[in-house]
Amino acid sequence: MNVALPALVIFFIFLPGFIFRIRFKRVERTSLDFSPFGRIAAGAVMSAAVAHLLWLSFTYWLFGQRFEPIVLMQLLSSAPASQVAAASAVAADFSWIAAYFGTLLFASFAFPILLRSAITNYRLDRASSPLRPMLRFHEAPWYYLLTGADFPEEEAPDFVIVAAIVEVGRDAMLYTGVLDSFFFDSDGQLDRLVLQGVARRPLARDKDTSDDEAEDKAASAGRADTGRFYPVDGDSFVLRYSEMITLNVQYVHLG
Template sequence: MEIALPAIIIFLLVSPGFIFRAQFKRAERETFDYSPFGRVVGQAFLWTVVLHILWLIITWWLLHSTIDIKILMRLLSSTHQESSFDAVSKDVIRIASYFLSLYLFCWAVPPLLRKSIIKYRLDRKDYWFSWLRMDAPWYYLLQGADLKKKPDVIAISAIVNVGDKPILYYGVLVDYIVDRHNGELNRLILSGAFRWELDKFDKANTTQDKMMISEPIDGNYLVISYDETITLNIKYLQETTDTDLTPDPGNADAQPD
């Protein structure tokens, strides 16, 4: 008991930070977290300190109660645990309320904070809240999350190797799928898609000529495998500023941040 009790207390004290971090962060790797161990622990302990300070202030404000450091130190030591445990048992309801409310906060509130950050685009590269950025490079690239205003249309031009023949596809990005294990882009889902044979496309001089030789693709959506994509071009369009929304596919490479 003398060995297990300090471990349990340390677990109760530090786990809110790990819960808060896990709920707050958004990563494209959903199965495994490949973040360096030191960074994970450092961030979790930082959140732990901030959360306990906040909760102690709230406890003092609402209940006019403060923590007894001596009792906590005795519980973490190998001596005087019995007397300290008796002191804790007399106030078990308030202690249980403290930890349960903290755990509930760490589980429920971080997703709401993350949604607010995404809604107001607070984690842009050029913003002073950039330290809130998520471990999701494809999200920033394919959603235009680094722009001050959300784009109305995201146009995709992709050269895909089809039977050893390069085909250029162009369409409006509807959604994308990321591999849950390694965070790599897996699929692009386009609507209103067109295709060109690349050699014919290169010979066309004007946008009108390019559209005349294009081949509309039947169906509501076109799914492109990123593994078969040679190059990828992404263009953000605003209906209020881009007066010409005529398809103008390119073939520039695009890679995540």
Template sequence: MNFALPTLAVFALLLPGFIARSRIKRIERQSLDYSPFGQIVSEALVWALALHLLWCGLAWLMTAYEPRPEVMLRLLGSDTARQAQSVEAIAAMAGPITAYLGSLLLFAYLMPTALRRLISHWRLDSHRSRLSPWLRFSGAPWYYLLTGADFPRGHAPDLIAVSAIVNIAGEAFLYTGLLSDYFLDPEGKLDRLVLREVMRRPLAADKPEHPGADGSPLLFTDRFYVVDGDYFVLRYSELITLNIEYIKLAEQAA
């Protein structure tokens, strides 16, 4: 019995499912997928079955080729003679089978990517959506926190303000600014934040209990000073605390 042929056939059948599963997920980890093996295989099987049913139906409608599952079943069996018959049948249809698998792999790559973008665009994965239990990207917590993706469509924040405490030479400083971008490490952990319009102050210079010398309360700019530069990078490993504020700008009356 030739074990290579059934293994290759199973791999070709399941490959679209694994591709579709990986493309529809929004995962911040870039190194390894530590999902349980049974979960990975079961999700890939469901995707592969759905894709093959769809593609077989389209192939039958558009090309009049009738699916022949018995060929694949004989190839997966233990009878060497039947395996040889299946190989001959597959060789006779090499062109259509190549077109079938090639187009299906391309579709398995592009369709989930487009579907994921539509889910994010229409906020179907936000925690307020009824479809959230099925469509939420559980492997991307920083995406929801740092993009405002949990807000309903049309109510997303215009700006995201970040305040962080950093220990510099034994003294705590408070940095605050507008989030411009963020980056993750290969393990999916937050690596650095890119801010603009940054200001800082020593944490000890908190809101004073008493007003200024002239009796007027101290202004925000009396305690903070502007950090020169277009962008300021904060490394997450150096932060003590992190505060996120979502800002929605008021619309001007016409």
């Protein structure tokens, strides 16, 4: 008991910090997190300390409940007599302690989602923001590239067009369309793009001077295009990142 009880107490004390860290992070990988343990632990301990400070302040202000450091020290002690005395004190206020940790764990789960939404909506994490060092999601580079999240709100793109070269057989094909959504694999690598309004053409038919002249003639004649691109039928077109040779991203602003 003198070993298991302190470990269990420490686990419950720091658990809100780890939950907050997991829920707050915007990451593009779902496999095992290989971040240095020191950095993970430091972030979780700091988050847990702030959470407990706020929650203890709320409980004292709302209900008059005071934190007794001596009880915590006795729980962390290896002396059986101290642990018994502390366990008796905890049993006397078990309802309050259970409510404290229950609400704190729920807040640690729900609050990071609201905080992340606020950061995204107010663009506090964009490259030019003074709060960027603290609030930027450094483990989600594709998110910033493919959404245009680094633009100020008044300059945010209306939509994003991507163009990718894919080898089909022995020919290189250029696909272009409006980005609808994107997905990652478990290691955080871009897995696939979902496009709409897709057109394609062989890369061998790349644009040259004759194409410019043809486009000018087509425009004066009222025709939409010169036939260099072929529309791809369908509502959603999936491009796998592993099959792409190059990827071009264009941010489009209307008006």
